[in-house]
Amino acid sequence: MIKVLVVDDSALMRRRIADILTGAGFTVVTAVNGADALERLGAERPDVVTLDITMPGMDGLACLDRIMVERPTPVVMVSALTAEGADVTLEALRLGAVEAVQKPTTGGPGAIADELVETVRAAAAARLRRTRNLSQRLRHVRSRIVGTDFLAEPAGTSAAAKADGPPGLVLVGVSTGGPGTLEELLAGLPADFPWPVVVAQHMPATFTGSLARRLDSIAPLTVVEALHPAQLQPGTVHIARGGADVEIVRRGGRVVVTPVPARAEGTWHPNVDRLVDSALRALPAARLVGVLLTGMGDDGARAMADLKQAGGRTIAESEDSAVVFGMPRALIERQGASAVLPADRIAARLADWADVDPGTRRVTRRRD
Structure with a gap:
């Protein structure tokens, strides 16, 4: 008991x-x-x-x-x-x-x-x-960026965000145990990571703005809360607003991430299955990568298995690092995982799939 x-x-x-x-x-x-x-x-x-x-x-x-x-x-x-x-x-x-x-x-x-x-x-x-x-965490973050470049990446729209959409898009689903796992994942991505990232973290609406600001302060990429429709841009992470859902849609020839009201039939919000389903309608599966991290239940498993079946790639967090193995386990049991990795190895795999040259990878901190 x-x-x-x-x-x-x-x-x-x-x-x-x-x-x-x-x-x-x-x-x-x-x-x-x-x-x-x-x-x-x-x-x-x-x-x-x-x-x-x-x-x-x-x-x-x-x-x-x-x-x-x-x-x-x-x-x-x-x-x-x-x-x-x-x-x-x-x-x-x-x-x-x-x-x-x-x-x-x-x-x-x-x-x-x-x-x-x-x-x-x-x-x-x-x-x-x-x-x-807290003091140990700060030392850990600093140790990862010793000897690296602290200059900001130049702003602007690259050719990757042209009308036919980004060449790649990472879709992340996560629930219980998520904030710490997201910190590890996003802090590990290189500053020149060329694909946008959209995150559906099961969380109340009062939390996701603070989560986005906190992640933005430690990640090399720009992290924002998805409050309004926005064109997907390289090097930007969109955190879905809590208590609602988020979809990937085409508007005027552009690929956009947009918040949408939560569906009554969904148990968890932001809903991962809905995010991935919408991305499959907007972009070819070969351009999509689904990442299913720690969490209760099975949200995201069905849609990410469909994504892999359609020709996309997926990662399930392994049991040895997941706080709660429910969501990634469900994806693995559906034979929907292209790779099963601990949280601290997922960023490197994403960088490999995005063809980021290991010799030029940099973890940088933006100057505000």
């Missing part, structure tokens, strides 16, 4: 979360703050920790950092998921939290409670990423 340590300074919220998880068959113990949580962590040895972000004394981020150092355990951040708290919650995901979910309401069972239960169950089976505290 899965044991969960629920950490929240609100007695009402502790009781609410405990009731939901107990009703789902979990064993639940509670802690009233970060210091209490660290004491109970060793004594109770929980399979999963749910952790509030805003607490007096030791806040959720400080507690999470200690957990990852002292006794690494899958952590689910329980947050109000407001725009104001998005940066803090994303920092928690970068520090090693498996996922963030919305705080349950005081009403009866509903979609929020169901999501909490499903996320905790997935977290119990999750593979923890190798995590680093």
Whole structure:
């Protein structure tokens, strides 16, 4: 039976979360703050920790950092998921939290409670990423760019973005455990990577703007949130807006990425299957590469298997690096993966497929 340590300074919220998880068959113990949580962590040895972000004394981020150092355990951040708290919650995901979910309401069972239960169950089976505290992360990023060129790439539209569309397009689908994996993938792409990238990360709308800004600050490429229709350009990464979907379409002879309302029948949004299906309608399969990363469920597996069958190429993240192996496993089981790779090798494979000369590859940092 899965044991969960629920950490929240609100007695009402502790009781609410405990009731939901107990009703789902979990064993639940509670802690009233970060210091209490660290004491109970060793004594109770929980399979999963749910952790509030805003607490007096030791806040959720400080507690999470200690957990990852002292006794690494899958952590689910329980947050109000407001725009104001998005940066803090994303920092928690970068520090090693498996996922963030919305705080349950005081009403009866509903979609929020169901999501909490499903996320905790997935977290119990999750593979923890190798995590680093903030100072270690900064050293890691700096170590990758020592001796490289820090000059900005010149702006402008290249011939690759002419009316018949880009020569290549990378479509990335990712869910639980995604922010850290995306950071590793995008930071590893060379500054002269010639293809656009479109990312569908399952995430609420309040988070994707912050995610795009954070990734833009560490990646050699330009990273933007897909808020409006935009022509696909080399070296630009478009992060689909959370809570909606995104499609690749042709408009006036140009190939455009555009946000679209989420379909009611879809379980996860931004929906990966819908993104890949639309790309197959807009461009030849041979120009497309699908990358399916960590996440619960099977979103993207069917469409990426279709992509491979039609002559495109696909990559599934391997089990040894995936936080949750559900989505990539589903692609592999459909025999839809051209390659199965750990997260830290995917960028190099994409650069090879895009014919980036290994002798000229550079990881650069833009000057703002």
